[in-house]
Amino acid sequence: MSGTKKLGLRQRYEYLTRGLDWETSYQPMDKVFPYDSFEGIKIKDWSAWEDPFRLTMDSYWKFQAEKERKLYAVIDAFAQNNGQTGISDGRYANVLKLFLTGISPEEYQAHRGFAFAGRHLRGAGTRVAAQMQSIDELRHLQTQVHTISHYNKYFDGIGEFPHMHDRVWYLSVPKSFFDDARSAGPFEFMIAIGFAFEYLLTNLLFVPFMSGAAYNGDMSTVTFGFSAQSDESRHMTLGIEVIKFLLEQHPDNLPIVQKWVDKWFWRGHRLLGLVAMMMDYMLPKKVMSWKEAWDIYFVEAGGALFQDLGRYGLKMPKYADIATAEAEHISHQNWAVFYQYTHAAAFHTWMPDAEHLDWLSEKYPNTFDKYYRPRWEMWAKMEKEGKRFYNNALPQLCQTCQIPMAYTEPGNPTEICFRSTQYKGDTYHFCSDGCKDIFCDEPEKFSQAWLPVHQIFQGNCGGATVPDVLRWYNMNVGADNMDYVGSPDEKLWNEWHAEKLRQAS
Amino acid sequence: MSVVALAPGYESKVEIRDLETNFHGNILIFVHWEEHLSFCSAIAFPLPPGMPFGAFVSEVVAPHYAAHPDAANVDWSKTLWSIDGERKSPDFSASLAANGLHHKSLVRFWTPGLSGVAFS
Numbered sequence: 001m002s003g004t005k006k007l008g009l010r011q012r013y014e015y016l017t018r019g020l021d022w023e024t025s026y027q028p029m030d031k032v033f034p035y036d037s038f039e040g041i042k043i044k045d046w047s048a049w050e051d052p053f054r055l056t057m058d059s060y061w062k063f064q065a066e067k068e069r070k071l072y073a074v075i076d077a078f079a080q081n082n083g084q085t086g087i088s089d090g091r092y093a094n095v096l097k098l099f100l101t102g103i104s105p106e107e108y109q110a111h112r113g114f115a116f117a118g119r120h121l122r123g124a125g126t127r128v129a130a131q132m133q134s135i136d137e138l139r140h141l142q143t144q145v146h147t148i149s150h151y152n153k154y155f156d157g158i159g160e161f162p163h164m165h166d167r168v169w170y171l172s173v174p175k176s177f178f179d180d181a182r183s184a185g186p187f188e189f190m191i192a193i194g195f196a197f198e199y200l201l202t203n204l205l206f207v208p209f210m211s212g213a214a215y216n217g218d219m220s221t222v223t224f225g226f227s228a229q230s231d232e233s234r235h236m237t238l239g240i241e242v243i244k245f246l247l248e249q250h251p252d253n254l255p256i257v258q259k260w261v262d263k264w265f266w267r268g269h270r271l272l273g274l275v276a277m278m279m280d281y282m283l284p285k286k287v288m289s290w291k292e293a294w295d296i297y298f299v300e301a302g303g304a305l306f307q308d309l310g311r312y313g314l315k316m317p318k319y320a321d322i323a324t325a326e327a328e329h330i331s332h333q334n335w336a337v338f339y340q341y342t343h344a345a346a347f348h349t350w351m352p353d354a355e356h357l358d359w360l361s362e363k364y365p366n367t368f369d370k371y372y373r374p375r376w377e378m379w380a381k382m383e384k385e386g387k388r389f390y391n392n393a394l395p396q397l398c399q400t401c402q403i404p405m406a407y408t409e410p411g412n413p414t415e416i417c418f419r420s421t422q423y424k425g426d427t428y429h430f431c432s433d434g435c436k437d438i439f440c441d442e443p444e445k446f447s448q449a450w451l452p453v454h455q456i457f458q459g460n461c462g463g464a465t466v467p468d469v470l471r472w473y474n475m476n477v478g479a480d481n482m483d484y485v486g487s488p489d490e491k492l493w494n495e496w497h498a499e500k501l502r503q504a505s
Numbered sequence: 506m507s508v509v510a511l512a513p514g515y516e517s518k519v520e521i522r523d524l525e526t527n528f529h530g531n532i533l534i535f536v537h538w539e540e541h542l543s544f545c546s547a548i549a550f551p552l553p554p555g556m557p558f559g560a561f562v563s564e565v566v567a568p569h570y571a572a573h574p575d576a577a578n579v580d581w582s583k584t585l586w587s588i589d590g591e592r593k594s595p596d597f598s599a600s601l602a603a604n605g606l607h608h609k610s611l612v613r614f615w616t617p618g619l620s621g622v623a624f625s
Contacts, residue, residue, distance in 0.1 A: 038511045185511070337545045375543060375625035378574075393548035393569040396535040396611075406545040414624040416537060416546065418611060420589075426521065427589075427609040429535065444508040447521045454523045457533065457551040 013054035020124035021046060035120040039185040042250035046123030049245055053129075053234055060132060064139065067227045071143055074223040079150050085500070088216040089284035090493025091484055093155040094347040096148050096221065098278055099209055100158060101346060102174045104144045105165040109178035110193055111137035117186040126245075129238045130190075136231040143224045150220065155489050157346040157480040160473075164346055167461070168473050169452035170274075170338075172402045176449065177271050181264075183445070188260050190242045196264030199239030200305065202232060203297040204272050208279045208287060215285045247312035254313050259441070265317030266434035270401040273330040277338070280331035280360065281352065289363035294327040319434045322410050328364060329413055332372040333406050339379065340391040341404075344466065346475055348484035351380045371413045388483070394453045399428045400435035400446055407431045423447055525608040532608040534561075534601065538570055539613055540620035547611065558604050559597035566614075575619045585615040 007015070024032050036043075077083075087093070111134050118130035152158040165171045181192040197205075210225030243261075246253045276290035298320075306316045335349075342349040352360065357376065360368045379389045395404035409417045419430040423443040430436040439446045455461050462472025470477055479488050508515060525532060532554050537547035550565055562581055570576050586593050588605055595604045606612070 035511065039509055185509075333545070336542075340543070340545055371623065374623035378543070378622045378625060382574075387572070389543060389572055391544060391548070392572070393550065395545065396537075396547035396549050404546040408542075414540065414542065416539075416542070418537075418547075418613075420611070424521065426524070427607075427611075429609070429611065442508040444510075444516050444519045447523075448519060450522060453549050454533065457531070457549070458523075458527050459529070 009054055009056070009059075012056045012058075013051070016056050017124040017128055020127060021122065029122065033120060033122045035186050036122055039187050040256055041187045041246060041253050043123070043246075044249055046126070048248070049123045049125035050241060051125040051129055052237055052241075055132060055234070060135075063230070067230070068139075068143070071223050071227045072146075075147055075150065075220050078220040083217075083219060084151060084154055085496045086217050090155075090489050091282065091284050091348070091350065092216045092218065093151055093489060094157075094484070095209070095212060095216075095278055095282050096151055096218075097155070097157045097347040098274065098282070099221075100144065100148045101161045101164050101168070101171055102274060103205070103209075104141055104148075105162060105171075106174050106178050107137045107141040107144065109175075109182060111135075111141065113178070113182045113189050113193055116182070117189055120186045121190075126242075129234075129241075133194075133231075133235055133238060136228075136235070140224075140228050140231070143227055147220045147224045154492060156476060156487070157348075160346075160475075163474045168346060168475075169344065170403075172450065172452050173274070174271060176402050177267055180267070180445075187246065190239075191246075191257060191260040192264040192267075194235070194239040195243045196261060196268050197239075198232070198235040199243075200265065200302055201268045201272060201298070202236065203301070204293055205275055206232065207297070208275050208293060211287045212279065212283045215287050216283060243309065243314075244312070247309075247314065251313075258314060261314065262318040263438050263441070266319055266323070266432075266438065267401065269323040269326075270403060270431075270435070273334050273403070276327075276331035277334035280363075281335045286359060289360075290331045291327045291363060294324065299324060318437070319432075322432070322434065325410060326407065328367045329371075329408065332360075332364075332368070333408070334403075336372075336375065337395070337404050337406050340389060341395070342482050343390060344470065344475075344481065346473070346480045348482065348487050348489060350484045351376055351383065367413065394456065396429060397451050397453050398431035398435050399449055399451070400430060400438050402449065402451060403431060405429065405431045523609075528608075532601070532606070532610075534606060534610055534612060536566055536612045536614070538573075539615045540624050541570070541573060541575065543573055543621060543625050544570065547613075552601060554602040554606070555600045557598055557600055558595045561601060562597065573621070575616070575621055578619060579616050583617055585617065587613040 023029065030037060114130045114134035114137060118127050118134055121127055121130065148158060165175060178193075181189050184192065206225065206228075210222060213219075213221035213225065243257065246257050276294075279287065279290045279293065302320075303316075306314065338345050338347075339349045339351070357373060361373065364372075382389050395406070397403065398405050405416060405418065407417050409415045417432055419433060419436040421428055421430075421436060421440055423439075424447070426447070428439060428443075428447070430439060452461070456464075456469055462468045467477065470481070475481060484490050512518070523533070528551050530553060531551035534550050534552050535547040536550070538544060548569060552561065552565065567576070567579070567581075570579075586595055588595070589610050593605070
């Protein structure tokens with residue numbers, strides 16, 4: 001043998017990144033990296049970037065390949081054993097529909113965004129970390145699509161997910177969130193997705209979906225959750241590293257970073273309202289309430305984080321108190337939106353049964369019986385009388401978050417919160433002060449928003465009637481949309497259930 | 506504040522997406538029945554600015570709120586109106602435009618004595 005010695009992890013990482021931050025000589029560096037200075041962020045020393053993982057490509061491939069082998073073995077076993085018949089209830093499939101149409105395409109957007117950041121930030125450590133996260137995000141999309149494709153053989157509302165993501169009214173909420181982040185500069189993207197989303201709010205997205213899957217017998221989804229988990233811890237490290245790095249590099253960075261943290265916290269809070277609704281209304285077996293999750297993962301964990309970041313001068317995000325107060329309301333308010341627009345949603349809705357109502361009363365003692373139970377009981381009564389409640393008009397949307405303006409005034413849950421401003425002679429409407437502030441900071445950007453309702457009226461969505469628009473969404477009317485009760489999903493589930501009972505007897 | 510952009514003169518390239526001219530002669534009107542949160546948000550309509558306010562009430566507002574149990578008992582002569590944040594007594598025979606409504610105006614109304622089931 002020759003004298004080649006095996007290299008340690010640290011040395012291998014040094015070889016991996018060696019020379020990646022070379023100084024260009026034919027072209028000025030600022031021309032090669034045009035995006036990393038216009039946002040006003042000042043970096044004195046890129047080499048101060050610390051990558052605690054120091055993952056090299058060979059160990060990255062090895063790790064990922066091992067996880068994939070396990071995941072695909074579980075997916076195969078799940079299919080062979082007809083795992084879909086063992087979930088808690090047919091209603092559970094709607095959680096997967098929401099995930100696949102609303103979250104998985106954002107994994108892809110994150111993949112694109114991190115690839116961009118990996119190209120356009122000039123520090124070697126930053127580039128390697130962003131590129132690996134970019135590959136991770138693509139892998140997450142792929143494993144999610146593969147896992148959920150098994151359910152697509154049996155349940156409606158799954159097969160058209162990329163088409164729907166680009167067109168359906170409520171999916172413009174996550175889509176525009178990522179479009180906003182990806183059309184910002186690379187530093188804002190890193191704070192938006194790397195820090196606010198992947199660090200501050202990630203537990204409020206993945207824990208509910210993955211523990212929800214575990215509680216409801218969906219072992220294949222639990223496994224893709226596990227497969228993504230070790231990546232997520234790397235992403236969280238990148239998210240916290242980027243914010244510390246920016247704040248340590250130059251004091252002028254603080255106000256810019258604070259503004260981004262404020263903006264992306266609020267945008268994230270609005271987006272996670274979909275998760276809130278999923279937890280409180282869509283999981284047949286509940287994990288915990290949204291309010292409990294918010295208290296643990298934002299109030300406690302987020303509070304400790306901002307105490308830690310306080311040494312850099314960073315403060316709690318603006319309107320964090322409002323968001324915490326809203327945790328008592330948003331799941332109910334969002335479910336009300338989808339219940340009355342069930343004809344235009346690609347998943348099924350239902351009114352909670354008596355046991356579910358009592359769970360909600362117990363989890364929301366300050367608000368549920370007073371503000372929401374009467375509405376649910378009225379709607380259930382109307383349903384029974386054959387007058388199921390629908391909203392037959394299109395909703396007013398918030399210019400920033402694009403959600404129907406269904407949220408109530410801080411401190412008054414009986415009145416809708418209306419905010420507006422003027423820009424170049426036109427009026428713009430918002431659901432909250434948080435969304436209004438974001439618009440007013442960059443009206444040039446948000447006045448270009450593609451609001452689904454306004455696009456329908458302008459004639460850009462397949463026609464003037466609801467059936468025209470649903471056809472343009474590729475929605476299979478009568479199967480993908482409307483209530484769970486009476487749906488083909490319910491019929492199939494009941495058949496499976498009857499078959500199981502027959503075999504058991 | 507204005508946008509921080511890479512391209513010089515970004516502002517001049519902005520195409521505002523919801524200009525009145527994009528709505529084929531209509532203006533966008535938002536309307537909301539207060540104290541009736543069964544309707545999750547205000548609702549939106551593209552309407553000709555020359556439409557009489559009375560026709561707006563009888564042909565647009567009333568039918569779209571008809572599903573609510575309170576709807577049959579609404580007395581439109583006693584309804585309280587707010588247009589873009591100001592209390593108004595609209596002239597039902599005059600047009601939307603003559604009543605001060607413009608593109609993206611918000612109309613809120615209260616029906617005294619009717620506040621749904623616990624505001625729902």
